[in-house]
Amino acid sequence: MIDLINVTKTYETGTHALNGIDMHIDDGEFVFLVGQSGSGKSTIIKLLTAELKPTSGSILVNGYKLESIKRSSIPYMRRTLGVIFQDFRLIENKTVYENVAFAMRVIGASNKEIKKRVPYVLELVGLENKGRRLPNELSGGEQQRVAIARALINNPTMIIADEPTGNLDPARSFEIMLLLEKINALGTTVMVVTHEKGLVDRFTKRVVHIDEGRVISDGMDGYVV
């Protein structure tokens, strides 16, 4: 669950990125966070992943109060999230299997657990036969599926996808969105940050629209602006 209450963020340069954001996302929801470049979307993601601290206001993510979270607690908070990026961020010299297993290693999973869980998640994202490939041997869509598998591997309660289709063609973008929808149907909360109106409008989901650091609409009416 995510709760942002009157959150503001002003960078050291004086830029006001967020100007009093209120947003609540319940467990199991699928939400699009939309807005133009510079609207504050990236700042929200950085706040939700504790890369930044808010200037004021309160942020609750899966039970962690991020405005006052201890540095040592941040890794444990991040384990409740799965983050997906536009540029996939895979480790080039590790195979698909190793890229996904790597995220389990980080949390101290045993080899037995890894051998059991990784094939299951690779199958879930449709990459059961690509485990031995290196990322550069895969298409963009497949690389993003690896990133999704990595985000899912530790069974997070929430997936945050930052422009997950930004580097993909429309067909592959749609496939990725269908995959995220499938993951949501399995019970994981999904928040997709995007500015692709066409893609958002193909799904009947809650859309939170932000502009100039404020929420200007929040509902099921698609990408309204």
Add this chain to the structure above:
Amino acid sequence: MKHNNFGYLLGEGFRAVFKHGFMSFAAISITVACLVIINSFLLICYNLNLTVEDVQKETRIVVCIDESYTEAESKSVGSDINLLDNVANAKFISRSEALQSFIGDSDQSLFEGLDPQSMRDQFEITLVDNAKIAETKSALENVTGVADVYADIEVGNALATIRTVLYIASLAIAAVLLVVSLIIISNTIRLAMLDRREEIAIMKMVGATNSFIRFPFFVEGFILGFFGAVLSFFIEWGLYELIREAILNTGLEVLTVVPFTEVLLPMAVICAGAGFFIGIFGSLMSIRRFLKV
């Protein structure tokens, strides 16, 4: 860090050493160079210290008694000399013994007819503390019946001064070299880590703790330091024995140069300690800034 991770992280550290082969080679080479220089200075100081001690042990004061004193009167001066604080022993040398000592191994015929009365009764003084030779000399000069006091203060003092200067210089050089090697190794490892920056960022994003991220670099630094220490130890040993042999061949007996086996253990401890310190601390210095994600 969980138990499950230990083997994996250890393996990652070992793999990293070989993966960044050139950087590892550079880091080990720098560690070896620095440790060899530092240890060389330490060994020079150690041997010079022994030389100074030997020279000081051999430093004696010779006290000549007034020539008007009879042998019995001269011997009685010995009791006054023995009362002085820093005098360990005062050995009486009669005029005839003094003459015999003066002639030594020379041709006896050259000194025929030389009267022992031309010599003076003497005392050869052994000191408790050789460092106080100057004070003791002054005290002896004030004893009634003492005509002259001879002491080899200059040689002992000169060597002691050289030793002090070398001590200070060695400490300064060792400190500077340690800092230089730390900086160079830290930068070497930092360069090797640049291609792992993305990996570290990903690790942080999926919830890796700082200790999990640090451990392989810690292992890498440990291995680099270990190899640097071992290599520098054996190179030092080889170099030292070569130089020692050369010094012994010159016949300069005044210089004390102990065999390396005599300083084996302290040298091993110093190499290991410095190697590990440089390797591990150098690695940790590099990783710090990559953890700020």
